[in-house]
Amino acid sequence: MELLENEIRKNGQVLDGGVLKVDNFLNHQIDPKLMQELGNEFARLFQNTGVTKILTVETSGIAPAVFAGLELGVPVVFGRKNKSLTLQDNMYTTNVYSYTKQVSNEISISKDYLSTDDKVLLIDDFLANGQAIAGLLSLCKSAGANVVGIGIVIEKSFQKGRRWIEETGIPIESLARIASLENNEVVFVGEDTK
């Protein structure tokens, strides 16, 4: 998606270790107009899948997921990383290991908001190794819900996530695909390196 690629070129900062900092529009400050465009694009890409619900994980997946839900006319649920005092039982829970942060986090979702009737579109801000997506898939499996698609805002195609998701056969769409962050330079998939 050209609009997003331009935003990344303009406002993204490449940090050491293959990390792209996009705090200016996605991970800290949020650009609502851009988020709406991203949500509309997800809605367009997945409009024929029969999606009944969008599932994301807090925090940064929520903004694009809400705009996709607005356009598709379906509710948005987010996996919670910290157990809420008022939501103790009645939860599906899974463990997500973050390779970047080298910590394991629980992600939970109430059984009230995911069921065998649901056709779920998963949305997240970044795809690196895909541990967050693996966790969301596991929650859907526990609930017996059917996953009809996966939408990613920024995919780091040089990490492992994309490949194993393709092996599951679930349709995946990433709005920006980054081939390389070497030499502190963003190179998108399909773009020539100099």
Ligand code: G4P
């Ligand atoms: P994975 O889910 O693909 O395996 O990612 P990983 O564990 O490596 O990443 C942990 C967190 O860091 C996730 O956010 C993920 O979205 C984010 N992340 C991974 N690579 C990058 C990157 O290059 N740039 C940025 N900005 N983020 C990256 P999270 O902990 O769930 O945070 P949040 O959603 O609360 O912001």
Ligand code: NA
């Ligand atoms: Na993040």
Ligand code: NA
């Ligand atoms: Na995330």
